Amino acid sequence: MIVYGTGYSPYVRKVLVSLAEKGIAYEHRPVMFHAPDADFQAASPLGKIPAIEDDGFRLADSSAILWYLERKHPTPALVPTEPKALGRAVWFDKFGDTELFAKLIVPFVQRVLKPNMMKQPTDEGAVAQALDTDLPPLFDYLEREISGPYLVGDAFSIADISIATSFYNLHLAQAKVDADRWPKLAAYVDATLARPSFKAALEAKKG
Ligand SMILES: N[C@@H](CCC(=O)N[C@@H](CS)C(=O)NCC(=O)O)C(=O)O
Incomplete structure (x- = not known):
């Protein structure tokens, strides 16, 4: 998985914390928002950070990414069920x-x-x-x-x-x-x- 976005961003940090909690390996590309990087732009329709690419699947928005990770890697759970x-x-x-x-x-x-x-x-x-x-x-x-x-x-x-x-x-x-x-x-x-x-x-x- 590739994670786009500088580590200064609180939203990017949400994704990095979630990946670490779940023990998922990733490559971090610390681009700034609106960076003129074609792969990043393809993953982030509004040019905002974070965005990810996972085996060809692209997604932006920290909460959307956290929910995606939760369904794909349910353990340990980061979203309660009750x-x-x-x-x-x-x-x-x-x-x-x-x-x-x-x-x-x-x-x-x-x-x-x-x-x-x-x-x-x-x-x-x-x-x-x-x-x-x-x-x-x-x-x-x-x-x-x-x-x-x-x-x-x-x-x-x-x-x-x-x-x-x-x-x-x-x-x-x-x-x-x-x-x-x-x-x-x-x-x-x-x-x-x-x-x-x-x-x-x-x-x-x-x-
Ligand atoms: N709702 C988005 C917000 C992302 C966001 O606003 N990121 C900031 C950087 S901390 C950004 O890309 N700002 C550029 C802009 O708003 O155009 C998320 O949760 O990922």
Whole structure:
């Protein structure tokens, strides 16, 4: 299997973590989004990352890829089967990919992407808006939801992958969850990013 997309991307990381959890071998091609690479473009109709090619089968979108991997390699399961657990896992996957990603990525975009890759100045006002105003209600919500090592039931799942993934970009931007204010979330993020599958994905090629 070929995985397209730089290891900086939280969405690419979701796929790499899932592959590591399931012990599936892959080749990683760390392209940027919209890269002028014909094979990548064929796999990603919108030019977004991640995308995969598996024995001639092409697919884009991290959640679509996770579900494909789950059906093709069911063990260990990363999607719960019990109805309520399944509903919550899908919810956390969506919440992680949308609302949480949109705010967690701001410090990374401002402090890492803009100065280093886009040659633009950092807007610390946008960072402060994310850290001081936009993220606290989302962190409050997650703090209420965490009652053990996993967000859903008693096993690691797509919920944990999708919620934890963007926190690594926050760390790359020299920011962290305040453990005094959100102790359960801070511990949960650290423990999840320390899993072997996440550690391997965090070391993935960035470009
Ligand atoms: N829903 C998609 C989102 C993928 C996505 O937006 N990736 C970003 C990089 S982190 C991207 O390719 N952005 C380029 C664009 O939006 O045109 C997924 O889960 O894979």
